[in-house]
Amino acid sequence: MSAEHGEVREGGFVTIAVAGLALVLVSIAALVATLGAVALARHRAAAAADLAALSAARHVLEGQPAACKAAARTAELQGALVVSCVLQGQDAVVEVTVRPAGSLGSLGVGHGRARAGPSVP
Numbered sequence: 001m002s003a004e005h006g007e008v009r010e011g012g013f014v015t016i017a018v019a020g021l022a023l024v025l026v027s028i029a030a031l032v033a034t035l036g037a038v039a040l041a042r043h044r045a046a047a048a049a050d051l052a053a054l055s056a057a058r059h060v061l062e063g064q065p066a067a068c069k070a071a072a073r074t075a076e077l078q079g080a081l082v083v084s085c086v087l088q089g090q091d092a093v094v095e096v097t098v099r100p101a102g103s104l105g106s107l108g109v110g111h112g113r114a115r116a117g118p119s120v121p
Contacts, residue, residue, distance in 0.1 A: 034107070037100045041110030045098040048080035049112030056085060056092035057116035067092055080112070091117030 044059045056071035068085035075082045084095035094116075097109040 014031060015083040037091055037102075038107070038110065041098045042112070043110075044078070045080060045096055045110035046060075046114070047112070048075050048078035048098060049094055049114035050095045050116075051075070051078060052080070052085075052096055053092050053094040053114035053116035056087075056094055057090075057118075059093055060087055061115070063087075083092030088115075089117070091115050 052071040052075040055074035056067040059067040059070045064085070064087045067087060070081070071085050071092065072082045075094070075096050078098075080096040080098045082094060082096050084093070086093045092115070093113070095111065095113045097111055099109045100107070
């Protein structure tokens, strides 16, 4: 039978369905990659905050400017930016941000906060 005699042609439907499925799969992959980059930035920020707080705590007896300068240097080496550095007694409290790499950096930043000071037995 030919298309002229009432036969339904479905060849175009398969092409559209495959294209639609490919678009859905690519969208899911992009979403997973974005979520992964955001999670990675958050973990990097937490690690950078830990290291920066330890660095600041090492210099706490020299005063806040010296301690926070050390924290900023350490954070910069980790690819982070210190947004807050405060000494509370002998503890250093540091907050940092890390921007995800590439075009995802425009979506926001990962935040990390840490406290470090002398251990108390």
